[in-house]
Amino acid sequence: MLLNCTTKGCMKSSEAKLDKTTGKVICEECGNPIEGISKYMIKCLDSCGQIMRSNTKEPFQTLCKTCNKAQSLYIKDDKAYCKACNSQVVVGAAFFIGLKLYLEGKARDPYVG
Ligand SMILES: [Zn+2]
Numbered sequence: 767m768l769l770n771c772t773t774k775g776c777m778k779s780s781e782a783k784l785d786k787t788t789g790k791v792i793c794e795e796c797g798n799p800i801e802g803i804s805k806y807m808i809k810c811l812d813s814c815g816q817i818m819r820s821n822t823k824e825p826f827q828t829l830c831k832t833c834n835k836a837q838s839l840y841i842k843d844d845k846a847y848c849k850a851c852n853s854q855v856v857v858g859a860a861f862f863i864g865l866k867l868y869l870e871g872k873a874r875d876p877y878v879g
């Protein structure tokens with residue numbers, strides 16, 4: 767089911783996924799959590815299998831047109847690049863902010879990733 771993103775700069779409706787480890791619902795478009803999701807809705811997502819597979823996949827992967835598959839990204843000079851082939855990957859502004867926060871958080875916490 768489609769949910770409306772609450773992140774500034776995104777606000778798109780997408781097949782948002784439930785992250786069962788945090789209980790948050792993550793927007794497919796930008797990768798940021800969507801605020802104000804009811805418990806009832808979270809139950810619905812859980813029961814219909816709209817769940818993030820965060821154990822098998824790193825968050826903030828996106829399709830690299832050069833590799834033609836989903837790849838992890840890194841940031842250099844405020845642009846996103848594919849970790850596998852080092853091509854620049856064009857991502858939305860909201861996705862980029864989320865990616866940046868994620869990478870910074872990971873760098874800070876040695877126990878993550
Ligand atoms: Zn979004």
Ligand SMILES: [Zn+2]
Nearest residue numbers: 830833848851
């Ligand atoms: Zn690539």
